[in-house]
Amino acid sequence: MKISEDKIVSLTYDLTVEGELMEKASKESPLTFMYGMGMMLDAFEKQLTGKQTGDAFSFTLSPEEAYGERNEDAVVELPKNIFEIDGKFDDTTIIEGATLPMMDASGNRLMGSILEIKPETVVMDFNHPLAGETLHFDGEVMDVHTASPEEIAAMTQSYEGGCDCESCDGKQDANSCNCGCQE
The missing domain is CATH 2.40.10.330 (Thrombin, subunit H)
Structure with missing residues (x-):
């Protein structure tokens, strides 16, 4: 199955900036997202379009394609x-x-x-930490499948915000909740 709209994609990657490893998604902890939902950088998704399980990838995003120039x-x-x-x-x-x-x-x-x-x-x-940087990704597509209704609901909840915990009544963004529920 090829990467396209509304597919769940799991992949590994190394993100480097000027040869320095900035971020890594491993086989044990791959990046998983729904393609086309706006969760990832548009240029990142475009580079993955049409790839399938087992495909390797290597591409570079300019600052303009990634997080913009520092402001x-x-x-x-x-x-x-x-x-x-x-x-x-x-x-x-x-x-x-x-x-x-x-x-x-x-x-x-x-x-x-x-x-x-x-x-x-x-x-x-308030600049993104990688603003102004050229990003290089090397990785492999681990899985591509059609999203189940449960996966769509989970991805939508996560993307729209809300960590879904009782400590802060789920009102915090899942990426910024500091009550400890995301640890």
Whole structure:
């Protein structure tokens, strides 16, 4: 079966940037996604179109095809008081190098990395960590099959948000829930 719309795809890959391994999906823990659902980069999916179980792949995505160029406007200083809990700055969570789930004024969820903590502000970078990078993927297609109704429901729930746990009432994005349910 070939990779096409609404197929469940499992694959292994090594993602490298300038020869440095950035991410790996192994046979023991492959990347699994529904093709054409918008879960993956469009250019990533296009490179996999028509491949089938056992096919190897090797391709490169430019920054424009991947996460775009770095945008210096996405590095912002936020007032330190927004990170207070009960009137006290949260210095256990808000540390340089940490990545935090945040929400913009429109209610959109986004991840930000803490670059620096100043006396009155926290400097955060909302660029994707791989923005501005050329990405190289080497891997193998492990499985391709038609999605079952259960798989479609599970993928839709995961993609639309909601970690489906009781601790936070399932209202957190599955990728940013910090109640421990995703560990």
